[in-house]
Amino acid sequence: MAGRSARTDTCLIVLSCSLVNLVVMGFGQGLALVYVHIVDVFQTTRATASLLQSLCFGITFLGSCIGGPLAGKLGPGITTMLGSVTAAVGVVVASFSTDVIMLVISGGVVAGNDVHYDDGDNGDDGLGLSMIYPSQFITVGHVCERRKTIALSAMSVASGLGGFVFAFLNFYLLDEFGWRGTLFVSGAIILNCFVGGMAVFSLTNKKQNLSCTKPERSSGFCISVFQPKLFTDLKFVLFLFCGLLNFTTLPTLTFFIVDHALHLGLDIKTGTFLLSAMSIGNVCGRLIGGFVNSVLKVTSLIVYAVSSFLAGVTMVTLVYVTGRTAVLLCVVVNGLLFGVAIVTVPVATLEIAGLRRYPAGIGYYFGVIGLGHTLCGPFGGGVKDYFGSYDIMYYCAAGCGTLSAILMTCLELYSRTREDMTHKVPAHVQETDRVTHM
Template sequence: MRKLSSGEKTYTHVHSAHSTHAPDGGWGWMVTFSSFVISLFVDGLSFTFGIFFPEFLTYFGESKGKTQLLHSLLWGTFFSLGPVVSILVNKYGSRLVSSAGSVILSVGIFLSSFSSNLEMMIFFYSIVGGIGFGMLYLPSIVIIGVYFERKRALATGIAVCGAGVGGFVFAPLSEFLLEEYSWRGTLWIISAIFLNGVVVSTTFRPLKYQSQTRGNNKINSSSHKITSKNSNLSRRRLCLSCHDMFDFALLKSPTMLLYGASCFLVMFGLFIPTNFLPAHASDVNLSASEGARFILIMGVSNTVSRVVIGYITDKPWANSLIINSILLIIGGGATCCVPLYTTSANLIIYSVLFGAVIATFICLRSILMTELLGVHRLNSSFGLASLSMGLSTYFGSPIAGALSDISGNYNMAFYFAGITLALGGTICLPLRRISEWEKSRSFDLSTSLSLSCNEETIRESKSGSSSIYIISESCRTAV
């Protein structure tokens, strides 16, 4: 991986209490496989929505923009739950949260098959299913960062390449099931498949240091009760507990805010090609099977690219931020040109390229947040990034659908997607410098507060004040 700057080394030293020894193998590879399977489930359904889209349009008889709400609200709910799922994972652990998410997702998809109108379908398929998606997926990605350090990029690449496999497995499977059992029967079968997430989530067992940390917290809590009688202490412990569950300081981090803005822009356009490419293929007189084949090819490219990107970014010379930005900019430009692609060969080339773009953005999210913000903030930062992605996902596909309704074709939808993808990649370019500045500033502030608190504690100790514990505790929290 990339060498640390002096500012990053200093920041790492200050926050060494947050660092832990990752196994970098062993059971971690079983965890990686389970995360791979969950990515296969989640993204398999997402990438094949374009195959279901004509069926839903015909059955419900609604506009393209309104029907696209099914997909946008599914992913908007999924991503928007990021901070909430982060808190749940910190409280109950990845295993329990992920298992509960699998059950909720399966029930939501199954009940959606009985929908008599689009509104009911949106509630069960998009809202309930989105809640299940969020609870199932986020823990499976975050736990990779816990089990791996030196091989984190490779393990993450392997785990998230399940999304690409899901694309080329679910595309032909969905097409076959739709022909045999209609969309209702297809959803029954898919809901049963998703229930297997309960089984794979059982591998997400916590590492020993996590239980030790919880034990230390209990000891400290008992000690606090004995050493202080101040009535404000219980409120302070409550605030510290909330702070432990979620890092609210990230809301003021320039690095987090800028990366969140990039995710916001990218997610406006990321799902538009997968949702509209089969329909565009039909408009240029290609068959429905060819349209499904483009999604399959995108899935294959997605899978291979995730492993390749994970392997490359583990190299000392690789800069994951530059790789992410350049591919997003290239992918945005290629998406703007989709209306010009009228032959099967052109659309195959585009599908390969865009599969690599999806792989890069998804694979490098946790890697970038670990490099820029630290592994000890990964859970909270991943949750916030998911929230920003969810907010734009709510509107991206419906806006593209509305533009298609107005223009009578899908050209404006692809222009919109391409511009937002390219902008999202462009604003990431200065993130490394901003992160280094923020870490250096954090170290200077921490050093200053530490010295100030030590002086204050000494003065209070000499004066025999009974509030020394309160001051020390406040200083620890501030630093």
């Protein structure tokens, strides 16, 4: 890069992407406070009210199945700018909602996923938050030639920090301006991601094309962008299935920790503190996970398996504890372990899919996370409406975390066995095999 050093530009890109992620994920996690107000204001069920947050999270990730591959093809800077405008408009419109349906559609669906068609040759699709979020990981994954794991971990840490920031911010905004004012201000904050998109576009423009692939003409646009051969890779498919198990149940506390606190007889201020404490634990877990992955060189799948199992186990303890201190301890530990699991996702995806297929791979994995979040909210809210507590969700989280850990451990053992067998194959045969899978 001309002018500034390449290292300086890389640091600025990582910083910009981290701040954008802080806003995107912080907004989603902060909706846990808005959720409690929606239940009271509209006198609706928890299953219905939870759709705002679950769809916002769910479609943000689920739309990444398209947003990730297209950002890899068209450039993450442009997709971030388009997504920030779309998401901001959706959230601002949600602040004027007169019923829950309008609130869910504008705040959950439009902000999370709104499609814009361009008549240009590239077939550009602009998706709300679902275009912003994967674009940041794609950017960092390609500009960081060295210490890629550390950079991706820093991105993930910023996402966790957003939950801490928006928990206190939303508590203040709700107290001062109510839920409508909170959403309106949140929309304005999201619009600032446009600046982050401009920074990414400007700093990466010198590289001409941030796309991972320069496909042959015969491969076609869909083949080169969506990489369908990923679904013939058993390792990748099983990795996706484990993600669906985890993210259908483990995010329960992200949605309902404030309501759980009220169920225990605590006030909303305490619930806000618990949400913030969980976010801080999440940030610490991401830092620990990044250290384990990048410094100790522990296999990412093993880290993911162990942390997912323990995170599920800690959720079961919430069935038996009622004291403020005990609940706080459980929430912090759960946030820490869940943070360790989350930070390994982009690293494990990069290892499994490879750099060339990384945009499509991370997009598909975020899509699975989105499907899990979409199911988690209504399922958890329905459990509370019907049974009067979230205990069943906590048990389900432990079961899914355990099954996921077993499958991922088997997956790692299978990979190591296959790698050992590969080393025994002559070099010219290995080269032929690699060319075949290109």
